[in-house]
Amino acid sequence: MKEVSTVTDVLVVGGGMAGSFAAIRARQQGADVVVVDKGHVSRSGSTPYPKNMMVFDPGARGHDLERWMGEVALTGEYLNDRAWTEVVLRESRQVFDQLVSWGVGFRKDADGRILRNWGVSGGIESVQLEADSLAPTLRGQLLRHGISIVERVMLTELIVADNRVLGAVGVSTINEVVHVFTAKAVVLCTGASSFKPYGFPLGSVTGDGVAMAYRAGVEITGKEFYDTHATSARHPADVRYLSMERPSGQMPPLGLRTAEGETIELPGPTTLLPEFEAHAGRAPLTPVGPGPGAPSPCDAGPGPDAMVGGAGLGYGGVGEGIWPADGHCGSSLPGLFSAGEACGTRVVGARYPGGGWGVPSAGVTGDRAGRGAAAWAVGAETEPIDGGIVAALTASALAPLRRNGGFGPDWVTQMLRNTVAPYYVLGIGKGDRLEAVLTLVGFMRDHLVPRLMARDAHELRKAHETRNMVLNAEMKLRAALFRTESRGTHYREDFPARSDPDWLAWVVLADRDGHMTPARREIPRDWWPDLALPYGSRYPLAFPGEDRPDETRQPLGAPAQGDDDGRQGGVAGGD
Amino acid sequence: MAIEIIDAELCSGCGACVEACPMDVIRMGDGGDVAVIRYEADCMMCELCVIDCPEDAITVTPFAVSPPVRSWG
Numbered sequence: 001m002k003e004v005s006t007v008t009d010v011l012v013v014g015g016g017m018a019g020s021f022a023a024i025r026a027r028q029q030g031a032d033v034v035v036v037d038k039g040h041v042s043r044s045g046s047t048p049y050p051k052n053m054m055v056f057d058p059g060a061r062g063h064d065l066e067r068w069m070g071e072v073a074l075t076g077e078y079l080n081d082r083a084w085t086e087v088v089l090r091e092s093r094q095v096f097d098q099l100v101s102w103g104v105g106f107r108k109d110a111d112g113r114i115l116r117n118w119g120v121s122g123g124i125e126s127v128q129l130e131a132d133s134l135a136p137t138l139r140g141q142l143l144r145h146g147i148s149i150v151e152r153v154m155l156t157e158l159i160v161a162d163n164r165v166l167g168a169v170g171v172s173t174i175n176e177v178v179h180v181f182t183a184k185a186v187v188l189c190t191g192a193s194s195f196k197p198y199g200f201p202l203g204s205v206t207g208d209g210v211a212m213a214y215r216a217g218v219e220i221t222g223k224e225f226y227d228t229h230a231t232s233a234r235h236p237a238d239v240r241y242l243s244m245e246r247p248s249g250q251m252p253p254l255g256l257r258t259a260e261g262e263t264i265e266l267p268g269p270t271t272l273l274p275e276f277e278a279h280a281g282r283a284p285l286t287p288v289g290p291g292p293g294a295p296s297p298c299d300a301g302p303g304p305d306a307m308v309g310g311a312g313l314g315y316g317g318v319g320e321g322i323w324p325a326d327g328h329c330g331s332s333l334p335g336l337f338s339a340g341e342a343c344g345t346r347v348v349g350a351r352y353p354g355g356g357w358g359v360p361s362a363g364v365t366g367d368r369a370g371r372g373a374a375a376w377a378v379g380a381e382t383e384p385i386d387g388g389i390v391a392a393l394t395a396s397a398l399a400p401l402r403r404n405g406g407f408g409p410d411w412v413t414q415m416l417r418n419t420v421a422p423y424y425v426l427g428i429g430k431g432d433r434l435e436a437v438l439t440l441v442g443f444m445r446d447h448l449v450p451r452l453m454a455r456d457a458h459e460l461r462k463a464h465e466t467r468n469m470v471l472n473a474e475m476k477l478r479a480a481l482f483r484t485e486s487r488g489t490h491y492r493e494d495f496p497a498r499s500d501p502d503w504l505a506w507v508v509l510a511d512r513d514g515h516m517t518p519a520r521r522e523i524p525r526d527w528w529p530d531l532a533l534p535y536g537s538r539y540p541l542a543f544p545g546e547d548r549p550d551e552t553r554q555p556l557g558a559p560a561q562g563d564d565d566g567r568q569g570g571v572a573g574g575d
Numbered sequence: 576m577a578i579e580i581i582d583a584e585l586c587s588g589c590g591a592c593v594e595a596c597p598m599d600v601i602r603m604g605d606g607g608d609v610a611v612i613r614y615e616a617d618c619m620m621c622e623l624c625v626i627d628c629p630e631d632a633i634t635v636t637p638f639a640v641s642p643p644v645r646s647w648g
Contacts, residue, residue, distance in 0.1 A: 040597070043595045043627075132626060196619075203598050204597045237577070237639035238620045407647070408648060411645065458613075462617075
């Protein structure tokens, strides 16, 4: 077995938006930097796809920091870390300016001014990226800054000794080659955690960095929340085929037409509304878009599509991941940093508000993590790594190739997805169901994962991705069980309302003596909502079945107006 | 079936699609002169290969290759 060794100051894992900012900033501070990516930098992770970028522009009309902070707290239901929200808002303009200076394209109007679109969450503004401009530009900048890029290598484990990260071990995804990286600092920019869902191009976003950090003893946060996206019933494997009904004449709101013929308005921020409607027996649902407008390029065939669930599965949105221990996205493990969607900043709280938070968050955290990692590396020595540790890690990285029998990663992934994908697990949860699924996922962890086998290097990557996805599933289930309330995109039928002040807290998960153990981190009292305000004012987006004495608007997923059974409707009324 | 065709008549063997694929679906063929679909079930229909192909030789459809749900294997 060929082994390739690389020594650097700063190892950046993942070459997307966050990784590019981290690598370039660390390089500008004088550190030697290597970027490693399991795909091809500019064509990997989620960076090829964003359309919007939130930019807070002090002085621009409507850009009021306090008001924007208030909007995020309201849509995020007070679970956003206000310090990180403010940092991302304040530094988003610098990230934008940096991208413009590098030549990233933003859509402009006829007069050459960059188009601004008012976001969906109460007037937060964003700009629009030109298609396929961001990722290739970032690759060019990495090369221009003299940063080494190692591609088609998937890291499997961090090397840790004496409570310090010393590097990482990985495998080639195309040849049977082991890679050993020795680094003073490691920055995990590995993106979000998904379950290879159909619909969105998230197949490579399997939470690898978060999983490696968890196995190294680091705390993980934000796992109980759920980024729900439906896809096209006609072509569920490609969400772009989800076409809308576009009535001519009066502009209708963006909404859903239920099987009963009623149109429900869709609030801008991510909600579980389609799941509630499906659960109540009102699917199929048909999206209703602003009309008449131009058809989307993917409008295929006659008439609008019905929606089905499943796209974006497991993807918790912006800010779930490794708990940042300081303002430079360091962690509880000295020398380990994270950025982008692997970094648990909780910047938007309990639900994704819409409007392009991923790009500025990745830029800001990448910038900070890059500076932090370079500063750490300057003061650190390159530690010799115990050969025994490396031998054990490489043996376990290659183990699936060495097995003659066992289980294929495709089958285990398929079983995992079919176990956790249904809406009634991570979407509309309940204690007994979550426990039941956790039992099955625990079996996968203990019995299937140790017997994963791979026929070649391509399958070896998938075996490790499968192992990481099983771990992510356990994290999501345990965090969802621990949070005994409903909030944002976390819903429990057995605890169907927000519980203030008991759950004005974050959930962190960590390995304690071999067991995944949840714990609370209290939200500072200054950041709590005004508990004297009526519940409906604190939480304008209602769950079905909530007791909302001051509520006048239609709760999510409740039966039609005029139905006497309204308060009993939706999910909580029946099981 | 996701990525369906790399047209061998049009393919110039430049390898841009092999580099582009986030899922490692495409490899150069044994002769090294044209790209071939090697792991079609892993295609996630991102169409980055279509975008990067200078010869317009690749066709991607919205039909996934999905193995039947089986009890082990």
